[in-house]
Amino acid sequence: LSLLSLRREVAATQDHVRRALVHEPRGHAGMYGAVVVRGGAAAAGAHLAALFLHGAGYSAMCGHAVLALGRFALDYGLVAAPSRPETAVRLRCPCGPVTAFVPWDGRCSGNPVRFHSVPAFAAATDLAIDVPGHGTVVVDIGYGGTFYAFLSAEQLGLDVCSSKTRDLVSAASAVTEAVKKQFKLHHPESEDLAFLYGTILTDGKDAFTEEPTTNICVFADEQVDRSPTGSGVTARIALQYHKGLIQLNQTRTFRSSTTGSLFTGKAVQATKFGKYNAVVVEVSGEAFYTGTATFTVEEEDPLKYGFFFK
Numbered sequence: 001l002s003l004l005s006l007r008r009e010v011a012a013t014q015d016h017v018r019r020a021l022v023h024e025p026r027g028h029a030g031m032y033g034a035v036v037v038r039g040g041a042a043a044a045g046a047h048l049a050a051l052f053l054h055g056a057g058y059s060a061m062c063g064h065a066v067l068a069l070g071r072f073a074l075d076y077g078l079v080a081a082p083s084r085p086e087t088a089v090r091l092r093c094p095c096g097p098v099t100a101f102v103p104w105d106g107r108c109s110g111n112p113v114r115f116h117s118v119p120a121f122a123a124a125t126d127l128a129i130d131v132p133g134h135g136t137v138v139v140d141i142g143y144g145g146t147f148y149a150f151l152s153a154e155q156l157g158l159d160v161c162s163s164k165t166r167d168l169v170s171a172a173s174a175v176t177e178a179v180k181k182q183f184k185l186h187h188p189e190s191e192d193l194a195f196l197y198g199t200i201l202t203d204g205k206d207a208f209t210e211e212p213t214t215n216i217c218v219f220a221d222e223q224v225d226r227s228p229t230g231s232g233v234t235a236r237i238a239l240q241y242h243k244g245l246i247q248l249n250q251t252r253t254f255r256s257s258t259t260g261s262l263f264t265g266k267a268v269q270a271t272k273f274g275k276y277n278a279v280v281v282e283v284s285g286e287a288f289y290t291g292t293a294t295f296t297v298e299e300e301d302p303l304k305y306g307f308f309f310k
Contacts, residue, residue: 003037003049003051003092003093003094004094004190004192004193006037006051007051007058007094007192008192010035010051010058011057011058016305018033018053018057018058019305019306019308020295020297020304020305020306021033021053021295021306022053022054022055022306023055023305023306023307023308024306024307024308025303025306025307026295026306027055027306029055029223029308029310030055030223030224030226031054031055032052032053032054032062032065032223033052033053033054034050034051034052034053034062034065034068034069035050035051035052035053036048036049036050036069036072036078037049037050037051037092038078044092044097045090046090046091046092046097047073047078047079047089047090047091048069048073048078048089048091048092049091049092049093050065050066050069050091050092050093051094052065052093052094054219054220054223055220055221055223055308056220056221056223057220058094059094059146059197059219059220060093060094060095060145060146060192060193060197061093061094061095061098061117061118061144061145061146061230061231062093062230062231063115063117063144063145063227063229063230063231063232063233063234063263063283063285064225064227064229064230064285064287065230066091066093066098066100066113066115066117066230067100067113067115067230067285067286067287068287069089069091069100070089070091070100070101070102070109070113070115070287071102071109071110071111071113071287071289073089073091073100073102074087074089074102074104074108074109075108075109082104082106083104084104084105084106085103085104085105086101086102086103086104087101087102087104088100088101088102089101089102093117093118093145094192094193095117095118095145095146095193096118096145096189097118098115098116098117098118098145099115099116100113100114100115101113101114101115101116111286111287111288112284112285112286113284113285113286113287114282114283114284114285115230115282115283115284116268116280116281116282117144117145117230117231117234117280117281117283118145118273119271119272119273119276119278119279119280120142120143120144120145120234120235120237120238120278120279120280120281121142121143121238121242121273121276121277121278121279122140122141122142122143122238122239122242122243122276123141123142123143123147123185123186123276124139124140124141124183125140125141125239125242125243126138126140127139127140127141127179127183129149129175129178129179129182129183130178130182131156131174131175131178132174132178133174134155134156134157134171134174134175137151137155137156137175138151138155139151139175139179139199140239141179141183141185141196142235142236142238142239143187143235143238144230144231144232144233144234144235144236144237144238144281145231145234145235146193146195146197146231146235147185147194147195147196147197147235148196148197148198148199148200148217148219148229148231148232148235148236149175149176149179149196149198149199149200150199150200150202150235150236150239151175151199151201151202152201152202152203152204153168153171153201153202153203153204153216154204156171156175156201158171158201159203160201160202160203160214160215160216160257161203161214161257165216165224165258168201168216168218168257169218169222169224170222171201172198172199172200172201172216172218173199173218173222175199176196176198176199176218179196179199180196187274188273188274188275188276189274197219197220197231198217198218198219198220198223199217199218199219200215200216200217200218200229200232200236201215201216201218202214202215202236203215206236206239206240206243206245207240207245208240208245208246208247208250208252209252210253211253212253212254212255212262213252213253213254213255214254214255214256214257215228215229215232215236215254215255215256215257216256216257216258217229217232222310224258225256225258226256226258226259226261227256227259227261227263227285228254228255228256228261228262228263228285229254229256229263230263230283230285233254233263233265233281233283234265234281234283236254236265237252237265237266237267237279237281238267238278238279238281240252241267241279242277246266246267247267248266248267248268248269248270248279249266249267249268250266250267251264251265251266252264252265252266261285261286262285263283263284263285264283264284264285265281265282265283265284266281266282267279267280267281268280268281268282
């Protein structure tokens with residue numbers, strides 16, 4: 001199976017595994033996961049492939065997971081002969097090929113990890129969307145392995161740094177639903193990838209500056225990213241480059257409003273992706289081990305496949 005076909009197959013026949021791992025009591029409402037795939041689906045010269053899991057299903061790309069998978073691949077021997085001081089780890093994600101560049105000292109991996117994802121592009125800019133309860137807002141839609149809508153929180157009467165997370169989540173989710181109804185997405189290679197994954201609310205600082213710009217990503221079913229969102233950084237860099245707000249190799253810093261964690265991003269190469277003018281974006285950040293776990297599922301447990309409530 002191709003990775004996209006495998007993604008469909010797992011969703012149709014093995015979704016109880018995702019629910020058992022991601023939902024309570026083993027997971028939580030913000031849990032995210034990656035399934036490492038070896039063999040056929042990881043062909044075409046990749047060291048491994050990955051399927052990404054979240055509370056509502058399966059995504060196409062996750063930058064922070066790529067940072068973690070890059071370290072994991074080296075530390076667990078999935079790359080035959082790592083090189084110092086940095087090793088390229090080739091992954092296949094549902095969105096396409098991604099390369100992580102991982103520090104390696106001869107014994108173990110380190111930080112920061114950087115990656116180059118699939119070509120990123122602006123799908124739409126300055127798009128007027130009518131959002132129930134908020135009126136008309138202007139959004140940009142960018143692709144960085146998956147599609148996001150971007151707008152400043154200020155347009156919704158909120159502040160991305162100081163408003164309550166609940167209010168930001170509700171507003172972002174309303175934008176996502178409105179965009180889905182009012183704008184048709186197209187992906188150059190697969191209609192499986194032509195879906196809006198979520199909305200990223202920003203502090204409005206799109207023009208280049210040395211200061212970090214803060215955002216919050218609300219994706220899937222009102223799930224909140226704990227990182228600055230690697231695929232979101234990729235898409236936002238593509239939008240800023242498209243609008244002439246940054247140049248090639250100008251590095252920007254992105255801060256998560258939820259944890260304060262930082263990623264950097266820069267456009268490193270102009271390219272084409274289907275009909276779109278696109279860029280290859282480099283994202284850099286950190287990933288850390290927190291532990292290992294063995295999960296048990298007892299057949300007689302009435303909640304063995306997890307539970308989820310909002």
